């Protein structure tokens with residue numbers, strides 16, 4: 001069969017809501033071959049690298065995939081098992097899934113299933129959607145865990161959902177969450193995490209809000225990501241009552257030679273000590289879960305740049321991960337986006353019709369055989 005369906009589907013079962021949590025992905029293990037597989041899938045995505053194929057293919061296949069996998073594997077080994085066995089991003093995503101499943105099961109009127117899909121690597125988006133289908137979800141809310149919309153992340157996650165559904169016989173109803181960069185619960189949770197940090201470690205001279213970067217070209221082509229990062233930054237600073245010189249937004253994880261959106265996190269941290277800023281705290285509000293880019297790049301690499309340049313006190317404030325206030329905020333976001341998807345009662349009639357249709361088809365077949 002070209003399209004997947006459930007031959008034994010039981011009409012009349014309760015309407016189940018599916019919530020599909022999506023994140024970027026992670027290699028299966030921190031080895032060079034696993035990284036090569038993962039990076040090939042990731043960096044072949046035209047949403048991530050917006051270059052003509054003839055130009056990008058040789059760079060990716062002849063240069064990057066021969067050099068980067070070993071380096072990235074070493075970086076992943078440094079963070080592997082950091083939050084329990086395996087990839088931090090996947091471990092934390094599973095905790096978020098469980099926390100949301102518990103909350104939504106207790107709060108929602110009807111049955112609900114929460115699944116996790118990774119845009120690259122495993123569990124794939126197709127696997128996660130199949131899990132929801134097997135649980136009987138006919139309505140799916142797609143929630144990419146990127147607070148700020150970027151074509152490279154959010155739109156690419158939606159692409160993966162549409163691609164997977166191309167093979168389905170009975171498509172679910174879909175709703176897509178674009179972003180939640182100014183959501184009150186999200187901002188309150190970020191502010192609470194900073195206040196807790198300050199209570200324990202003191203007020204930094206500057207709070208660096210470091211977001212993952214994207215090429216400058218994408219901003220100039222109309223991607224709202226840069227603006228949404230700044231909106232989050234400003235609203236967070238307002239909540240914390242910070243003066244303009246007590247915080248700044250920077251962009252990290254530059255990849256390739258092209259110019260990315262600025263200021264760069266690493267260059268900023270190298271330059272702050274000479275301006276008399278010796279105590280900083282870094283928060284990464286664009287990452288809903290800690291991962292290589294926060295634990296290794298911000299927690300370790302950039303700490304080195306700051307202290308080598310004469311900085312004295314450097315702290316990384318962890319991502320919201322599975323904090324209660326984060327999961328409460330996401331549960332509220334899910335409630336808001338699923339409003340109007342109430343139980344409906346048309347299914348008994350459909351069940352009836354299904355049974356009748358199948359017996360008629362059988363009878364006709366029998367008749368033809370006689």
Ligand SMILES: C=CC1=C(C)c2cc3[nH]c(cc4nc(cc5[nH]c(cc1n2)c(C)c5CCC(=O)O)C(CCC(=O)O)=C4C)c(C)c3C=C
Pocket residue numbers: 024025026027047048049068072087089146150152153212213214215253255286287290291292293
């Ligand atoms: C949070 C939002 C993210 C944006 C926007 C984003 C854009 C983007 N990323 C790359 C290249 C790489 N990113 C890598 C890892 C990575 N990126 C994000 C998030 C965003 N990326 C996350 C959460 C992670 C970590 C995954 C993990 O398992 O921990 C990597 C792989 C790691 C490495 O080899 O360094 C690359 C490569 C581009 C080119 C891009 C925008 C166009």
Ligand SMILES: [Fe+2]
Pocket residue numbers: 212253
């Ligand atoms: Fe990235």
Ligand SMILES: [Fe+2]
Pocket residue numbers: 226227228230
């Ligand atoms: Fe902007």
